[in-house]
Structure formats: C-alpha cells, structure tokens
Amino acid sequence: MIARLDETHDPSLRSWVPSADDHPDFPIQNLPFGIFTPPSGGGRRGGVAIGDAVLDLAAVVELGLLGREGAEAAAATDTGTLNAFLALGPSARRALRAELSALLRAGAPERTFVAGCLHDAAACLLHLPAAIGDYTDFYAGIHHAENVGRQFRPDNPLLPNYKHLPIGYHGRASSVRPSGEPVRRPNGQRKPASETEPSFGPSRNLDLELELGIWIGPGNPQGEPVPIAAAADRIAGFCLLNDWSARDIQGWEYQPLGPFLAKSFATTISPWIVTPEAMAPFRLALPPRPAGDPAPMPYLDDPADREAGALDLALFVDLVTPGLVAQGLPPHRLAASNARHLYWSVAQMVAHHTVGGCNLRPGDLLGTGTISAPEPSGYGSLLEITNGGRQPVALASGEERRFLQDGDEIVLTARASRPGAATIGFGPCRATILPAPV
Ligand code: CA
Numbered sequence: 001m002i003a004r005l006d007e008t009h010d011p012s013l014r015s016w017v018p019s020a021d022d023h024p025d026f027p028i029q030n031l032p033f034g035i036f037t038p039p040s041g042g043g044r045r046g047g048v049a050i051g052d053a054v055l056d057l058a059a060v061v062e063l064g065l066l067g068r069e070g071a072e073a074a075a076a077t078d079t080g081t082l083n084a085f086l087a088l089g090p091s092a093r094r095a096l097r098a099e100l101s102a103l104l105r106a107g108a109p110e111r112t113f114v115a116g117c118l119h120d121a122a123a124c125l126l127h128l129p130a131a132i133g134d135y136t137d138f139y140a141g142i143h144h145a146e147n148v149g150r151q152f153r154p155d156n157p158l159l160p161n162y163k164h165l166p167i168g169y170h171g172r173a174s175s176v177r178p179s180g181e182p183v184r185r186p187n188g189q190r191k192p193a194s195e196t197e198p199s200f201g202p203s204r205n206l207d208l209e210l211e212l213g214i215w216i217g218p219g220n221p222q223g224e225p226v227p228i229a230a231a232a233d234r235i236a237g238f239c240l241l242n243d244w245s246a247r248d249i250q251g252w253e254y255q256p257l258g259p260f261l262a263k264s265f266a267t268t269i270s271p272w273i274v275t276p277e278a279m280a281p282f283r284l285a286l287p288p289r290p291a292g293d294p295a296p297m298p299y300l301d302d303p304a305d306r307e308a309g310a311l312d313l314a315l316f317v318d319l320v321t322p323g324l325v326a327q328g329l330p331p332h333r334l335a336a337s338n339a340r341h342l343y344w345s346v347a348q349m350v351a352h353h354t355v356g357g358c359n360l361r362p363g364d365l366l367g368t369g370t371i372s373a374p375e376p377s378g379y380g381s382l383l384e385i386t387n388g389g390r391q392p393v394a395l396a397s398g399e400e401r402r403f404l405q406d407g408d409e410i411v412l413t414a415r416a417s418r419p420g421a422a423t424i425g426f427g428p429c430r431a432t433i434l435p436a437p438v
Contacts, residue, residue, distance in 0.1 A: 003280040014106040019051030025425030032272035039123035046077020059117035070099035086236040087362035089218045126271040130363030132173040137367040139167040142343035144370035147384040166344040172264035178271045185436040186265040188249035202436035203246035206404040209370040210380030213241035216364040225354040228302040231347035237273035240412045240429035270429035281421035283308040309345035320409040323397035337378040
C-alpha cells in the first residue's frame with residue numbers, strides 16, 4: 001500500500017542533532033538510507049542522513065537500543081550494500097524509521113549514547129547505496145517525449161504506443177556512479193545530417209537528462225508479475241538520476257534498437273535513498289488524462305494509484321561552468337520542473353516492467369525518463385532547452401552553451417514541500433565533465 005502518515009511526519013518534530021531542524025534536505029522527517037565510509041576509514045556501512053551528519057547504523061545496533069524488528073533491519077545495512085535491507089520490504093523499513101525518529105528527536109533520553117554514532121557528513125565518503133543488478137530507463141515524462149518527438153515529427157510528436165504503455169529500455173547498471181564522481185566525455189561515432197560520412201571522436205553534443213530514480217525493494221519471482229495494487233510495496237525509495245546522453249552518438253546509432261553507447265558511458269545518481277515513507281506527505285492524485293487519451297489497460301489501473309500515485313517533488317537543474325566560477329558568479333539555473341509532470345506513475349512502471357514475467361530484484365534501479373515541465377523554464381535536457389543546439393543558452397559570464405563543455409558541472413536537486421509538512425530534499429546529484437580519452 002502507499003505509505004501513510006504517522007508521527008514521524010509531524011512537522012513540529014525537532015531533533016537534538018543541531019543542524020537537523022529546518023535543514024533543507026535532511027530534517028528528522030526525512031531519514032534517508034545510504035552507504036558510507038566514515039572519516040576514520042574502515043569498511044562501507046549503512047547510514048542515515050540527519051542534518052549535516054550521518055548516523056552510523058551498525059553503531060546504533062551495538063548500543064542495543066533498538067527493538068527486534070528495527071535491529072534486524074539496521075543489521076541488514078551492514079553488509080557494504082543496502083540490497084539485503086531493501087529486500088526486507090516496507091514493514092521492517094517503517095519499524096526502523098519509527099525507532100530512529102524516536103532516538104533522534106529532541107528530548108530523547110538516549111541522546112548521550114546515540115550522539116557517539118554520528119559522523120560529520122562532509123567528512124564521510126558516500127557510495128552507491130546498492131549493488132545494482134539491473135537498471136531500466138523509462139520515458140514517462142510526456143512533455144520531454146513531445147518536445148523531442150517534435151524535433152523529428154513536428155505534426156505527430158508522440159508515437160502511437162506512448163499513451164498505452166510506459167515506454168522503456170534496459171540501461172547499463174555497471175556505469176551508474178554516485179554524485180561527485182566526474183564523468184568522462186565519451187568518444188564514439190558521430191554523423192550529423194550536415195556530414196556525408198560518419199566520423200570517430202569526442203561527442204560534440206553531450207547532454208544531461210533530469211530524472212527521478214526508483215529503487216526496487218522486495219523482488220518478484222520470474223514469471224510472476226507484480227499486480228499494480230502491490231507495486232507500492234516493491235518500491236524502496238527514490239533518488240535523483242542524471243542520464244547523461246551523447247546526442248550526436250545517439251542520433252546515428254539508435255535505429256533500430258534504441259540507445260546504446262550514447263547512454264551507457266555514465267549515469268549519475270544522488271546517493272541517499274529517500275523512502276516512500278518520507279515522501280508520504282507529498283503524494284498527489286494522478287493528473288486526469290486529457291480528453292481523447294486512452295484509459296490505462298486494467299493491469300495499469302488501480303484506484304489507490306489514481307488517488308495518490310503522483311509525487312509532488314520540485315526538481316532543479318543547475319549548470320556550473322569554469323567561466324561562472326572564475327567570475328564568482330552563481331550557478332545558472334537551467335530548469336525547474338516537478339515529478340508530478342510524469343504521464344505514468346512509478347507503480348505503473350513496476351506493473352508494466354513485470355507483466356511479461358520479468359523478475360525485478362532488490363537494488364534494481366529504474367529511471368523515470370526525463371521530467372520536463374510543460375513550459376520552457378522546466379525543460380529537463382539541453383536538447384529541449386536549446387532546441388537541438390539551435391538556440392544557445394547565454395550565461396552571465398558571457399559564455400554560451402548549446403551542449404556541455406569539458407569542465408562544466410551539472411547539479412540536480414529536489415525539494416518536497418507543502419503546507420503542514422516539513423520540507424525535505426534529496427541531497428545533490430552532481431558531476432563534472434572531464435575531457436574524452438585521447
Ligand atoms: Ca533517459
């Protein structure tokens with residue numbers, strides 16, 4: 001079922017962790033899970049972000065303050081990845097969240113003990129939260145699909161299948177990297193329309209894609225689809241995802257089987273898994289389908305998903321260039337969008353992914369597809385923002401960009417807020433472009 005509100009969401013909750021209250025990303029109402037190496041070194045371990053600190057879950061287990069279910073869940077994070085923890089599912093995750101909320105709130109008598117389990121987040125190294133067995137990228141952002149389709153088919157931007165099923169393809173799991181790791185510009189075959197023969201070299205049209213990532217919790221056996229009504233229990237959380245895209249390589253290679261080297265060189269994600277529980281205050285009804293759109297087939301339709309299957313999550317793309325940095329100028333905001341603009345819900349993606357019998361496994365990662373807003377200020381890729389490179393973006397530094405240059409950094413951020421709830425964020429999803437290998 002879709003997560004319900006409980007006392008862990010109370011906006012008046014305060015934490016004894018000094019930096020937590022009103023923290024833009026990680027107040028006590030969020031409590032996302034991740035994998036980190038503490039400042040003192042040692043192995044990778046499970047942690048929870050609280051304010052500017054990371055709570056060491058193995059250390060909390062050693063204190064003996066957790067109940068049985070919470071302790072089992074916390075112990076499952078101490079294997080170097082969160083896969084075993086994700087596999088436990090919503091009940092164990094909620095039990096641990098409730099116990100951590102109680103231990104971290106202002107006035108908790110255990111404070112003096114738990115304070116010893118905190119590390120300065122800025123001194124910790126954050127890793128991928130799970131060993132990602134498979135990564136699938138959808139195409140559920142309808143405004144992106146229309147904007148891109150219009151560049152090729154002005155009169156008929158959406159292909160006939162778009163409103164009947166969540167389009168997707170199987171991406172590359174091995175090159176998913178955590179925020180902060182640089183991305184090397186890919187070499188590949190390019191053949192713009194202006195050239196008669198393909199050439200080999202660095203991508204000239206390197207782009208970003210603003211996406212939401214979805215972490216799979218308990219999997220499904222092969223041949224046993226996940227009904228849409230059960231899909232919410234298979235989703236362990238969310239992250240930001242930048243699906244780096246080499247548009248010139250993509251344009252030459254993608255027919256007839258879809259993206260390959262244009263996408264597989266790198267995908268960057270934010271390292272914290274923001275749980276469905278943390279996002280519970282920010283659920284929305286699915287937007288009504290415009291008149292004339294087909295109704296979803298029964299396997300993609302669920303009353304609870306209709307009522308609360310969308311996420312009200314503001315999404316931002318900022319560009320940092322060497323010129324902006326040199327002149328002490330702030331990052332350039334490329335886009336402000338929102339996850340509620342998706343045409344297909346995350347539950348519909350899980351139901352569709354498995355309906356043919358495909359097995360999802362704990363730690364699998366889904367991308368939603370680029371989430372563009374209807375208006376140009378919310379376009380989630382440079383392909384859309386610059387109209388295929390034809391209309392460059394002018395920066396305050398005097399620079400301009402059609403696509404990304406070496407040394408540029410893209411920073412994705414997210415913010416969930418509404419009256420009556422504590423505002424939460426995801427932490428950054430950032431990476432800088434390095435020159436292509438010579
Ligand atoms: Ca994509």
